[in-house]
Amino acid sequence: DIQMTQSPSSLSASVGDRVTITCRASQSIRSYLNWYQQIPGKAPKLLIYAASSLQSGVPSRFSGSGSGTDFTLIISSLQPEDFATYYCQQSYSTPLTFGGGTKVEIK
Amino acid sequence: QVQLQGSGPGLVKPSETLSLTCTVSGGSISSYYWSWIRQPPGKGLEWIGYIYYSGSTNYNPSLKSRVTISVDTSKNQFSLNLSSVTAADTAVYYCARVRAYYYDSSRYYFDYWGQGTLVTVSS
Numbered sequence: 400d401i402q403m404t405q406s407p408s409s410l411s412a413s414v415g416d417r418v419t420i421t422c423r424a425s426q427s428i429r430s431y432l433n434w435y436q437q438i439p440g441k442a443p444k445l446l447i448y449a450a451s452s453l454q455s456g457v458p459s460r461f462s463g464s465g466s467g468t469d470f471t472l473i474i475s476s477l478q479p480e481d482f483a484t485y486y487c488q489q490s491y492s493t494p495l496t497f498g499g500g501t502k503v504e505i506k
Numbered sequence: 507q508v509q510l511q512g513s514g515p516g517l518v519k520p521s522e523t524l525s526l527t528c529t530v531s532g533g534s535i536s537s538y539y540w541s542w543i544r545q546p547p548g549k550g551l552e553w554i555g556y557i558y559y560s561g562s563t564n565y566n567p568s569l570k571s572r573v574t575i576s577v578d579t580s581k582n583q584f585s586l587n588l589s590s591v592t593a594a595d596t597a598v599y600y601c602a603r604v605r606a607y608y609y610d611s612s613r614y615y616f617d618y619w620g621q622g623t624l625v626t627v628s629s
Contacts, residue, residue, distance in 0.1 A: 431607070433615040442600055442619035443551065449607055454617070486551055490613040494566040495553040 401425050401489050405498035411506040418474040420501045422487035427467045431490040434463055434472045437500075438483045446485075447472065477503070508533040510620035512601050518627050524588040528601030528620055535559050535582045539604035539614060542575060542586045544597040545622075552597075556604050556614070557584055591627045598622040 402425035412418050422432065430450040435443035445454045447463035450470060460475040474481055482505055487498040514526035528540070541556035555565035557575040565573050574587040588595060600623075602616040 431610075431613050435616075442622050443616070444619070445615065445617050448605075448615045448617075449609075488551075488615065490607070490615055493564055494568070495614070497551040497553070499550050 400494055401428060401492060401496055403487055403489055403496050403498035405485075405487055405501050407501060408499065409502040409504060411504050412477050413506045414477055414479060416477045416506075418477050418481075418503060420472040420485055420503075422465075422470040422472070422498050424468045424470075424489055424491075428489045428491035430466045432463070432465065432470045433488045433490060434461075435486045435488065436481075436483045437486065443486060474503075508603060508618045510601050510603065510618055512599065512620040512623040514623055514625070516624055516626060518591055518595075518625060519629050520592055520627055521590055524586070524591050524595060524599075524625055524627070526586045526599055526601075526623055526625070528584050528586075530582045530584075530603075535577065535579055535584065539606075540575075540577065540584045541602045541604045541616060543600045543602055543616070545600070546594075546597045554586065554588075554599075593627050596625065596627045598624050 404423045432450045434447040437443040446457050451463045462473045464471050484500045484502045486500050509531045511529045518524045536559045539556045539558050542554040545551050555575050557563045572589045577584040601620040603618040604614045605617040607613050
């Protein structure tokens with residue numbers, strides 16, 4: 400199985416901050432990496448697919464980059480509705496696997 | 507807008523079978539893969555498996571011996587059965603639509619999710 404490791408596991412930030420979350424795969428997954436946002440009590444929501452493609456309807460302050468084993472999700476200017484947990488997920492091979500999550504909290 | 511609605515018992519006894527159904531509205535179940543994903547309380551996400559509308563399946567090896575996913579295109583529904591459950595199977599179970607990458611039809615991500623169904627395994 401491909402292991403997905405996210406860092407940090409949690410962070411505190413203020414509205415307007417630039418936030419960077421990283422995800423590392425245990426082997427190359429090319430660009431088969433997706434990002435999801437989960438607000439407490441809600442289902443995950445797709446933000447980014449194929450490492451850098453923004454899902455329709457997702458604000459442009461979210462961006463993704465990377466290929467191979469190292470990937471990054473950036474929120475350019477954190478908004479109140481962005482406080483949530485973020486998960487990466489690899490699509491390179493089954494079993495499909497997720498990172499452990501990064502919780503973004505209010506400073 | 508595609509919507510997914512999961513349903514089923516919220517409490518299952520140990521050693522019994524967990525059964526959930528996901529009803530798809532706002533679009534046809536045909537021409538897509540459909541998946542189940544679960545999340546134990548306070549923990550991360552685990553992919554259970556997916557099914558194509560034609561019936562072909564792919565399961566997580568960690569659960570394969572206990573999992574069956576089926577589809578009923580006439581009802582626009584797909585279902586999950588997980589046998590011989592234990593407390594470790596207590597989780598929120600999500601159904602989701604599986605979308606293929608536009609440049610690689612054999613690789614997938616989850617673009618629409620149901621609201622989740624909490625299933626507790628307890629006597």
